[in-house]
Amino acid sequence: MEKRDLLDELNANRVTPEEAEQIYDLYMDNLTAADPPVVEMLGFSKKEWTAHAHGAPFTVIGEWRKCGWPDRCFLCGQRIVSDDYGWFPREDEGKYGLRHIACPKVA
Numbered sequence: 001m002e003k004r005d006l007l008d009e010l011n012a013n014r015v016t017p018e019e020a021e022q023i024y025d026l027y028m029d030n031l032t033a034a035d036p037p038v039v040e041m042l043g044f045s046k047k048e049w050t051a052h053a054h055g056a057p058f059t060v061i062g063e064w065r066k067c068g069w070p071d072r073c074f075l076c077g078q079r080i081v082s083d084d085y086g087w088f089p090r091e092d093e094g095k096y097g098l099r100h101i102a103c104p105k106v107a
């Protein structure tokens with residue numbers, strides 16, 4: 001299978017969000033141990049892949065790549081460095097954001 005950059009294709013409207021899901025499923029179903037990891041095959045960074053694994057849609061992650069990642073926890077308002085870990089994406093009032101895994105506000 002060929003390498004692609006799924007989020008760039010999505011951001012450029014070369015694929016629809018539905019097609020992006022289908023491409024993802026196709027690669028997940030068909031890659032073998034001989035292929036590079038799916039993250040690499042589909043052009044994701046580690047944190048993009050992590051965000052998707054925690055349920056953020058590709059459209060949201062594509063937008064973060066284009067416009068910048070959230071840098072505040074939507075629960076407590078304190079800083080989140082998305083290149084470090086300790087966060088997960090959650091939907092809050094219809095919009096995706098990042099929150100601390102161990103947020104002082106809910107501890």
Ligand SMILES: [Zn+2]
Binds near residue numbers: 074078100102
């Ligand atoms: Zn927090």
